[in-house]
Amino acid sequence: MNHRRIILASLLSGLALCAQAPAAALATPGPQYDSSREVVLEGVVTGVKVTNRSAGPFVTLLFSAGGRDYEVLAGSAAKLKQNQVAFAKDDAITVVGIPLGNTLFVARAITKVDLVLTLLDPNGQPL
Numbered sequence: 224m225n226h227r228r229i230i231l232a233s234l235l236s237g238l239a240l241c242a243q244a245p246a247a248a249l250a251t252p253g254p255q256y257d258s259s260r261e262v263v264l265e266g267v268v269t270g271v272k273v274t275n276r277s278a279g280p281f282v283t284l285l286f287s288a289g290g291r292d293y294e295v296l297a298g299s300a301a302k303l304k305q306n307q308v309a310f311a312k313d314d315a316i317t318v319v320g321i322p323l324g325n326t327l328f329v330a331r332a333i334t335k336v337d338l339v340l341t342l343l344d345p346n347g348q349p350l
Contacts, residue, residue: 255347256321257321265288265315265318266287266289271284281298293326293327319332331345
């Protein structure tokens with residue numbers, strides 16, 4: 224019976240230590256932004272998706288360029304609102320960023336008419 228208590232106490236101590244580990248240390252790192260892979264896409268918004276994330280609503284643009292369809296990660300809805308930028312179907316835009324796979328695209332900057340919205344610095348860090 225004493226061995227069971229020792230094992231149980233060891234397990235509980237281990238769980239307590241894991242619970243105290245910083246969340247960042249346990250998180251899986253995201254993809255790195257590689258500016259050497261940047262491309263420029265010119266096309267048209269075909270739709271706008273807003274999804275809820277832990278940091279708040281996030282905007283993804285459905286986008287058609289060069290006969291291909293993409294999902295462009297455009298950033299937080301709060302950042303877009305702060306910069307007084309809204310996107311709608313049929314908006315002509317230019318996107319600078321990097322592809323992640325075949326259809327997903329991380330935008331560093333989006334141009335709509337004469338407005339340039341810079342979302343990330345050249346290292347991929349949010350502005």
